[in-house]
Structure formats: C-alpha cells, structure tokens
Amino acid sequence: MMRRLGATGVGITPVGLGCMQFSGSGLVERFYRALDQSTVTSVVGAALDGGITWFDTAEMYGRGRSERALTTALREREVVAGSVTIATKWAPAGRTAASIGRTLDARVASLQGYPIDLHQIHMPYGSLSPVSRQLVEMARLARAGRVGAVGVSNFSARQMEKANALLGSEGVPLASNQVQISLLHRTVERNGVLDTARRLGITLIAYSPLRSGVLTGVFHADPARVRSLPWVRRTMTGLGARGLARTAPLIDELGAIGRAYGVSAAQVALSWLIRFYGETVVVIPGASKPQQAKESAAAMQLDLTDRELARLDDVSRRCGG
Numbered sequence: 001m002m003r004r005l006g007a008t009g010v011g012i013t014p015v016g017l018g019c020m021q022f023s024g025s026g027l028v029e030r031f032y033r034a035l036d037q038s039t040v041t042s043v044v045g046a047a048l049d050g051g052i053t054w055f056d057t058a059e060m061y062g063r064g065r066s067e068r069a070l071t072t073a074l075r076e077r078e079v080v081a082g083s084v085t086i087a088t089k090w091a092p093a094g095r096t097a098a099s100i101g102r103t104l105d106a107r108v109a110s111l112q113g114y115p116i117d118l119h120q121i122h123m124p125y126g127s128l129s130p131v132s133r134q135l136v137e138m139a140r141l142a143r144a145g146r147v148g149a150v151g152v153s154n155f156s157a158r159q160m161e162k163a164n165a166l167l168g169s170e171g172v173p174l175a176s177n178q179v180q181i182s183l184l185h186r187t188v189e190r191n192g193v194l195d196t197a198r199r200l201g202i203t204l205i206a207y208s209p210l211r212s213g214v215l216t217g218v219f220h221a222d223p224a225r226v227r228s229l230p231w232v233r234r235t236m237t238g239l240g241a242r243g244l245a246r247t248a249p250l251i252d253e254l255g256a257i258g259r260a261y262g263v264s265a266a267q268v269a270l271s272w273l274i275r276f277y278g279e280t281v282v283v284i285p286g287a288s289k290p291q292q293a294k295e296s297a298a299a300m301q302l303d304l305t306d307r308e309l310a311r312l313d314d315v316s317r318r319c320g321g
C-alpha cells in the first residue's frame with residue numbers, strides 16, 4: 001500500500017492530509033473558514049487513526065499557523081517526531097533564493113521539533129531570484145540534512161524537467177511536483193506533466209483532489225449550501241448553477257458506485273485518483289471535520305474494478321474533466 005516519494009527512500013501512504021484548512025484567519029479564509037485547535041486535533045487524529053502517515057502544509061497557510069496547528073495536534077496525540085512525514089513549502093513572493101535558508105529556522109520553530117521531510121517551492125514565479133538559484137539553495141539544505149527531500153509545486157513539464165536535471169547535478173533527486181488533479185481537473189494528462197513525472201520517476205502530489213469539495217456531491221444534493229460558502233470558493237470551483245448541471249452526471253456516477261460499496265462519492269473520487277494513474281499520483285485531500293479525514297483515509301481500502309475506473313474516466317471527460 002505504501003508509495004515511494006519520487007526516487008527518495010521516503011515511504012508515504014497514497015492518501016496524505018492537506019492542511020491548508022488549518023491556516024486560521026487570513027487569505028485562506030476566503031476559501032475555508034478558520035478552525036479552532038480542538039477541531040484541528042480531531043481532524044489530525046482521525047487521519048492518523050485511519051492510517052494516513054503524512055501531512056502537507058506551507059508557510060503561506062496562515063504564515064506558519066497551519067504548520068503550528070498541525071504539530072500542536074501531533075503533540076497532543078503524542079506522535080513522536082520523525083514517525084510521520086511532513087511536507088511544507090517555501091513562499092517565493094518578493095524574496096530571493098537566500099531566504100529559503102534564512103526562513104528555515106522559522107519553519108522549524110512553527111513545526112515545533114517535527115522535521116521537514118519534504119520542502120517544496122510553492123510556485124515557479126514571484127521570486128526575485130531565478131528558479132535555478134532556488135533549487136541550488138534547496139539542494140544545499142538537503143545535503144546539509146536540514147530538509148529531507150526537495151519538491152516543487154505548480155511547475156510545468158518543462159520546468160519540472162529542468163528542475164530535475166539541475167537538482168540531479170547537485171546530487172539531490174527532485175522528489176515531487178504538487179499540482180491540481182481531480183476527476184474535474186485533468187490538465188496533467190494534456191500538458192505533459194503526467195508523462196514527464198512517469199518518465200523521470202517523480203511523484204505527483206494531487207492537490208484539490210475533491211475539486212475543493214465539489215466531488216463530494218454535497219452541493220449537488222443541496223445547491224442552497226453554495227450560498228453559505230466564501231465568495232472566492234463559490235466562484236472559483238464551478239459551483240454556479242451551470243457548473244453544477246455540467247458535473248451532475250459525474251456526481252451521479254460516483255454516488256452509484258459508492259452506494260454499491262457502502263462508501264461516499266468522495267471516497268470513490270479519491271480511490272479513482274490513486275489507482276487510475278498507477279504509482280505516480282498521491283492525493284492530499286483537505287478536511288475541516290474529523291469524519292471527512294476518516295473517509296479520506298478509508299479510500300485507501302476501496303479497490304475499484306477496472307470497469308469502474310474506465311467508466312469514471314469516460315464520464316469525467318464528458319463533464320469537462
């Protein structure tokens with residue numbers, strides 16, 4: 001069941017927990033409402049109980065608040081540092097490559113003694129230094145043992161290929177590229193990212209694997225719920241009346257398969273992602289309730305048949321995926 005993180009020796013479960021939901025107040029609140037620490041601790045606990053072994057956070061998620069909330073939860077659950085895998089990200093906006101090293105102590109402080117197993121460049125733009133310099137700095141930190149592995153996020157196929165070659169010349173493999181992938185967002189199949197990742201042995205970490213909740217079907221079942229969402233989330237994820245109508249056949253199919261197994265549409269959507277693309281794709285669904293994290297973890301046990309995988313492939317294409 002475990003997957004290898006790129007060409008590193010790090011083993012991860014095919015489902016990790018996305019921790020953007022733990023950002024507290026700030027920019028992310030335009031997407032997800034702030035959670036109190038006891039809720040965060042319950043969500044993290046449900047993920048651990050369900051067998052999830054790794055967590056994705058970032059400096060940008062509340063300027064360290066997500067990192068701190070996650071590790072506070074791990075402490076409260078008495079999880080020994082080093083026994084779970086933690087991925088975080090450096091925020092490039094307005095900074096030079098040297099800030100990766102300079103901000104590492106702040107990351108370590110926010111993570112409260114839990115090591116950085118994977119450090120990622122959050123996006124390939126916004127920095128005052130070229131990406132090549134950022135990668136050299138990341139490689140230096142990896143060689144010094146300050147971060148376990150190096151990854152990138154939102155990189156194109158060409159950017160990934162260049163990053164892999166440059167890091168390789170520094171003696172460090174490019175472990176992963178974190179990009180958006182779901183049954184409603186399959187751009188990686190068309191833009192070369194999936195093929196390149198497969199060829200180079202790089203793991204794709206799928207973010208927004210539930211299309212920010214659309215694939216759970218809760219909004220199709222009760223469209224009035226959309227009105228209660230923050231405006232940015234409502235408008236950016238296809239939750240308007242036309243969007244919901246377009247994706248309804250896919251939600252119906254996920255629901256029908258789910259009912260046959262006694263699981264939710266969300267679990268079917270996650271199971272499809274970690275199986276359809278083979279070993280290359282792992283997922284990091286976010287959760288704001290323990291039950292959601294429990295369901296996400298249980299998706300690892302759901303084995304869809306080849307026929308079901310193909311059927312969802314087909315319906316998703318027809319719904320714009």
Ligand SMILES: NC(=O)c1ccc[n+]([C@@H]2O[C@H](COP(=O)([O-])OP(=O)(O)OC[C@H]3O[C@@H](n4cnc5c(N)ncnc54)[C@H](OP(=O)(O)O)[C@@H]3O)[C@@H](O)[C@H]2O)c1
Pocket residue numbers: 017018019020021032056057122153154178179206207208209210211212213214216218264266267284285286287288289291292293295296
């Ligand atoms: N690298 C990047 O640029 C980038 C960008 C975006 C996200 N990410 C990462 O990817 C992670 C996941 O992405 P995401 O949060 O955007 O989207 P997502 O995982 O597709 O959706 C998460 C949301 O879906 C709903 N949900 C989850 N499980 C559910 C279930 N079983 N039943 C009903 N609803 C359920 C919850 O919404 P409610 O909270 O409304 O209940 C939850 O907050 C983030 O936490 C973050 O770590 C990275």
